[in-house]
Amino acid sequence: MQYRFPDTFWWGSASSAPQAEGASLQGGKAPTIWDHWFAIEPHRFHQQVGPADTSTFYQHFRDDIALMAQIGHNSFRTSIAWARLLPEGRGEPNPEAVRFYHAMLDELLARGITPFINLFHFDMPMVMQEKGGWESREVVDAFAEFAATCFQLFGGKVKHWFTFNEPIVPVEGGYLYDFHYPNVVDFRRAATVAYHTMLAHAKAVQAYRSQGQDGQIGIILNLTPSYPRSQHPADLKAANIADLFFNRSFLDPAVRGEYPSELVALLREYDQLPPCEPGDRALLAAGKVDLLGVNYYQPRRVKARSNAVNPASPFMPEWFFDYYEMPGRKMNPHRGWEIYEKGIYDILTNLRDHYGNIPCFISENGMGVEGEEKFLGEDGQIQDDYRIAFVSDHLRWVHKGIGEGCQCLGYHLWTFIDNWSWSNAYKNRYGFIRLDLESGERRIKKSGEWFADVSRRGGF
Numbered sequence: 001m002q003y004r005f006p007d008t009f010w011w012g013s014a015s016s017a018p019q020a021e022g023a024s025l026q027g028g029k030a031p032t033i034w035d036h037w038f039a040i041e042p043h044r045f046h047q048q049v050g051p052a053d054t055s056t057f058y059q060h061f062r063d064d065i066a067l068m069a070q071i072g073h074n075s076f077r078t079s080i081a082w083a084r085l086l087p088e089g090r091g092e093p094n095p096e097a098v099r100f101y102h103a104m105l106d107e108l109l110a111r112g113i114t115p116f117i118n119l120f121h122f123d124m125p126m127v128m129q130e131k132g133g134w135e136s137r138e139v140v141d142a143f144a145e146f147a148a149t150c151f152q153l154f155g156g157k158v159k160h161w162f163t164f165n166e167p168i169v170p171v172e173g174g175y176l177y178d179f180h181y182p183n184v185v186d187f188r189r190a191a192t193v194a195y196h197t198m199l200a201h202a203k204a205v206q207a208y209r210s211q212g213q214d215g216q217i218g219i220i221l222n223l224t225p226s227y228p229r230s231q232h233p234a235d236l237k238a239a240n241i242a243d244l245f246f247n248r249s250f251l252d253p254a255v256r257g258e259y260p261s262e263l264v265a266l267l268r269e270y271d272q273l274p275p276c277e278p279g280d281r282a283l284l285a286a287g288k289v290d291l292l293g294v295n296y297y298q299p300r301r302v303k304a305r306s307n308a309v310n311p312a313s314p315f316m317p318e319w320f321f322d323y324y325e326m327p328g329r330k331m332n333p334h335r336g337w338e339i340y341e342k343g344i345y346d347i348l349t350n351l352r353d354h355y356g357n358i359p360c361f362i363s364e365n366g367m368g369v370e371g372e373e374k375f376l377g378e379d380g381q382i383q384d385d386y387r388i389a390f391v392s393d394h395l396r397w398v399h400k401g402i403g404e405g406c407q408c409l410g411y412h413l414w415t416f417i418d419n420w421s422w423s424n425a426y427k428n429r430y431g432f433i434r435l436d437l438e439s440g441e442r443r444i445k446k447s448g449e450w451f452a453d454v455s456r457r458g459g460f
């Protein structure tokens with residue numbers, strides 16, 4: 001076998017409560033910003049399919065977990081929905097939710113699948129958004145209480161916890177680029193949201209440690225290596241600033257416990273710093289993670305700006321760079337994203353060399369395909385050889401990184417089963433398992449069978 005991985009390697013996939021559970025207003029669950037946004041602006045969602053239309057994990061988790069075992073999962077990540085566990089945002093847990101999450105965890109453990117549990121996957125409870133969402137310190141405290149409740153209830157069964165999945169995405173979507181509710185475009189508010197998210201993260205980490213829990217706690221970040229067009233100093237500077245905004249704004253506080261001084265200086269210069277309070281710095285320092293989840297889909301390629309910035313325009317990261325399409329780049333023709341497998345290795349070696357070789361794993365990587373039914377074989381199975389190539393090409397670079405001392409402990413595909421993907425709904429299919437939207441029927445794709453084999457043999 002050419003690419004052999006450690007026996008302890010985590011093989012599995014990732015999902016999230018809001019994208020898979022369904023029952024979005026059942027079982028005592030209160031609405032999130034997604035239920036609300038869909039109710040007021042359904043036309044913003046692909047084919048007007050909203051958060052109630054998922055793969056119904058809430059009802060079918062036992063069947064799904066059986067399928068996970070069948071395709072060789074030894075680990076699986078999902079999230080606990082804040083609005084399900086604490087319908088009022090704070091206070092007493094909803095007993096139906098407690099029963100559901102215990103049953104789900106028991107089922108995973110009974111099948112030998114280690115649960116990885118994340119606490120926030122873009123699903124702000126509406127009751128908390130009404131209090132200001134991440135712009136409010138009250139919500140920061142409420143999140144820390146929710147986290148503490150989860151650790152108390154489920155800490156005996158869950159030893160791998162994550163505070164946030166891709167915390168930059170609600171910042172970008174909700175406060176900069178208009179693809180999440182509340183659809184604000186305002187950098188300073190975005191910076192406050194980003195900052196408060198990290199305070200919430202740190203408070204949750206503190207709560208975990210103060211309970212004397214015996215597992216690990218981390219965060220899941222979508223890292224997009226920033227590549228300059230050329231080695232020209234202006235291009236290098238552009239790439240460095242993009243890296244500060246889009247990677248280091250979360251990576252540095254999460255792993256080093258403090259913000260990069262260059263980023264702070266830049267925001268100060270443009271009067272964009274969020275409001276800080278005494279004690280914040282010590283809190284952030286206490287939030288350093290044990291384990292980092294790395295989501296990697298595509299690189300970010302930038303060049304120096306070609307036009308001067310109009311100082312009257314609203315402040316944006318793009319004041320400092322232009323995007324750049326590398327000639328000859330490889331594209332995923334079905335999703336419009338660049339495929340650059342080496343990016344995953346560059347992330348791992350950067351963590352090894354500049355972030356104390358923090359233990360990490362690939363917590364999402366995957367290939368979205370629009371119109372995947374065109375790859376249905378005669379026997380009704382999706383023949384997704386493109387996904388097998390995508391995953392194995394990335395795994396080769398992960399393997400190389402491990403061979404060179406990077407502490408990458410596992411690989412999770414995004415995602416287990418085709419799922420509801422926010423305003424893209426079911427536009428792009430990502431799963432190892434195909435979901436028939438009409439009947440709800442599940443069918444293992446060719447990639448799922450391939451993955452079962454890789455996981456059982458420990459390589460390929």
Ligand code: BGP
Binds near residue numbers: 424
């Ligand atoms: C990641 C998110 C997932 C999922 C995925 C695919 O950023 O963590 O929740 O949405 O992206 O996204 P899309 O369906 O837009 O291609």
